Amino acid sequence: MIGEYLENLVNLVDAYYLQIFVNIGIAIIMALGLNLVTGVTGQLSLGHAAFMSIGAFTGAILTIKLGMPFSLNLICSGLMAALCGVVIGFPILRLSGDYLAIATLGFAEILKVILLNLDITNRALGLSVPLPHTPIPLPIYVWLTVLLVLAAMVLIQNSRFGRALRAIREDEIAAETMGVNTTLYKIQAFAIGAFTAGLGGCLYAHFIAYINPSDFGFSKSVDILNMVVLGGLGSIPGSVLGATLLTTAPEFLRFMERYRMMVYGALLVFLMIFRPNGLLGGVSIRKLVCKALGIKPGPRKPWHRISTRKAGG
C-alpha cells in the first residue's frame, strides 16, 4: 500500500523535527495567503487568524460529525473560509487603509466571540480533533498543500490578475481608471487569502488535534503579519523565508522563549525603520541566481515575452 509506504517514510523522521517541519509548512501557507492580501494587494488585514479558525473548526466538525475524507474536507474548509472572506470583505473593502485594518480586526474579534459561544464549537472548551480520514500521512498532506499554494501564488503574481492586484496596491484611483474593477479584485484577493488560511487552519486542527477559538486571536494574526513583513511585503520567497525563520527561531532561541514576543515587537519597529521592504523585498531571486552561477543577468524577460519577436514577424 502506498499509504503504508508513506507512513513508514514519515516515521523515519524524528518526531521533534517532523513537528517543526509541519509547523513551518502551515506557517508558509498562512503567510502566503496574507501576503496576497496585504503584500500584493496592499490591504492591511489584522484578522487573518480568524479565517484560519474558520478553516480549523470547519475541518474539525466535518471530521467529527461526517467523517469526511480528508482531501474533500480540506477543500470544504478552505471554501468555508473563502465564503466568510467574501461576506466580510464585501462591506468592508470599500474602506481604505487604517479603517480597513481596524474593521478586519473588529470582525476577527466578533468571530472569536461567536465561536466561543456556539455549541457546535464546544464553546470555550474547544474541540479535540480525531485523526483525519486519509491513508496519506498528514505531514505529506501539509507539504503537498504548501507546494500547491506556492504554485498558485507564483502563477497569480505573473498574470493579468496579479498585475491588477499590484496596481490596486500602488494607486487605487489610477487602477480603477485603467479599467480594473478594484472592488471585485480586492474581494477576490481577500477570498483567496481566506481560502488559503482555511486550508492552513484545517491542517493545523488535524495536526495539533485540539483547537480553541482563543488560539486564533489578534496575536496570531500579528504573528502571521510578522512573517510577511519580515520576509518583505509582496515577495513570495520573502513570505516563505519569514514563515520559516519565525517558526524555527523559537526552537533555536529556547533560552529566550519568554522574550519571544518582545523581540518580535521590537523587530517590527526595527524593520519598518531600517528595512521597510523586509529581508527579501526588492531583491530579485533571478538576479541572485544569475550572479551565483556567474551569468550576467540580462534585462528581465518574463517567459511570455521570449518568443514575441518571431510571432510578430
Added chain:
Amino acid sequence: MFWQQLINGIALGSTYALIALGYTMVYGIIQLINFAHGEIYMVGAFAALVLVTVFKMSIFLAMVLAMVVCLLLGVIIEFVAYRPLRRSSRLSALISAIGVSTFLSTLVLLIFGADAKGFPDDVFPVVQMRIGAAEVSSLQLLIIGVSALLMLGLEFIVHHTKIGKAMRATSQDYTTAALMGVNVNLVISFTFALGSALAAAGGVLVGIYFNAVSFNMGLMAGLKAFAAAVLGGIGSIPGAMLGGVVLGVVEVLGVAAGYSSYKDAIAFAILVAVLMIKPTGLLGQKIQKKV
C-alpha cells in the same frame, strides 16, 4: 433598573472616553492609529499599582505620577517608533505601532506575570449612595468626576492656549502649519503627551473600578476606545467623549439585557456598523477625496 444601568454605563464609558481622546488627537494630527495607546493605558494602571502598593502613596498622588510616567512613555514611543517613519507609508507606521504594542505588553508580562493584580481594598473608600431608584458608588462618582475634570482641562488647553491653537492648526493642515512657523515636532510630542496622560488616568480608574490590572488589559480596552473614537468621529475631541460614553452605556445595557457573553463583540459590532454606514462618525467632518 434602567437608571442604574445608565449610571454604570456612564462610569465605564467615561474611561473609554479618556482613552479614546488619545486616539482621536493623534489621528487628527498625524493620521496614525496609535496601536500602542492601549498599552500606555495598561502601563498607567501598573504604574499606579506599584506606587500604591510598594510606595504606599495615596491613590490621587499615584494617579498623577502615573500620568507623568505615561506622558513620558508616550513621547518616547513617538520619538523612537513613529517619528522616523513620518515620511513612510501609513502601512509602515501602523505596523510599527503594532510592534510597540506587542513589545510593551510582553515587557509587562515578564515583569509582573500573567495574573491579574488588584489594588488594596482600602485604596479608595467605597460608599453606596441612593439617587432616586439608582445606587451610585463613590467610586463611580470618582470616575465620572475625574474624567469630566480632565476633559474640561483638555478643552481648555485645546481652545484657550497657544499650544492648543498650534494643535488645531496642525490637524487642519500639517504642511501649512509647519510653513506658518508652528513647531510641528513639538506639537506632535505634546499631543502624544496629552493623550498618554489621559489614557493613564483611564487605566488607573479602571484598575480600581474592576480591581484588576493585567498585562493584556490594554488590547481590548484600546480597541474598544478606538471604536468609541470612530463612533464619535475620528479626529473630533467632543466626538471621542460622546463616543466613549455612548459605547459604555450600550455595552452595559447589552450585558443587562442578557448578552453578557457577547460583551466584547458589542463594541466591534458598533465599530463595523459605523464604518459601513457613516465612517465619519457622529461628530466627524466629511472629507472629500481629492484627485
Added chain:
Amino acid sequence: MMPLLTMERVSVRFGGLVAVNQLDLEVRQGEILALIGPNGAGKSTVFNLITGIYRPTEGTIRFRGEIINDKHPHEIAARGISRTFQTIHLFNELPVFENVLIGAHTQGKSGFLGALGGFLPVKRREERALADLARECLALVQLDCKVDELAKNLSYGEQRRLEIARALAVRPRLLLLDEPAAGMNPQEKKELMDLIRKIQVSGITILVVEHDMKFVMGLSDRIAVLDYGAKIAEGLPEEIRSNPAVIEAYLGKGVSGQC
C-alpha cells in the same frame, strides 16, 4: 455625425460649492478639443466627471450615445475613455513595462482562474498580445529603452510620457490629457505636441486641459473656456483669442473694459 461625447446641462455640487454649473460640452470624433480656464474653473472636475470618479448632481453625460452618468471608472475605461492625471498617478514601485501592461488591462480577459492556467498556450497568447500592445505604446512615447526602470525613478518629463503610454494601452477612443505640458521646457513641449498629433492621426479623439496658451493655440482644433464651472466661450482658437468674455475671465473686468 454623432458627437463622440456629449455633456448636457451637467452640474456637480460638493456641499454648497458648485464646481461645475450647467455645462454643455460636445467632443467631436477625431478632433483635439482643449478645455481652458483660470485656476479653479472646474476643468479637472470635468475630467473626473467624464471618467466616473465623480458623479454629476444633474445632467447627462453620453459617450457614443450611451448614458454613462452612473458608470464606475473601470466601466468607463472599458468603453474606451482613458486619461492622464494632473498630479502624476503612476504605479510608482512597479517597472515601466508593467505600468503600461496594467493600462492594457481592458484588452485582456483572464481573471483568477486564468491566472491559475497561466501556463496554457491560450493564456500565454493573451499575455503576449498584451505585451506587444504595451511595447507599441512605449515605443510611441519613446520610453522603450526604459522598460525595466521603476516608474518612480523616471524623470518628470518621462513620467508624464509614461502616463500617456499607459492611457494609450487602454486602446481608448477618447483620450483625456490633464495638463500634459505642465513643468516641461519648450523643447519637450514641442515634442509633446508632435506626439499628441501623432495620437490624433492614429484615430484617437483628444480632450486636453492645459494652461500654456501657446501650446493650446498651436495644438487644438477647437477650444472651450470654463470659468466658475460654467462654459463662457467655445470656438476655433482664433475666435477664442479675441473673445472679450475670455479676456475678462483671464485678466479681470477692468482690463477688458479698456480693450
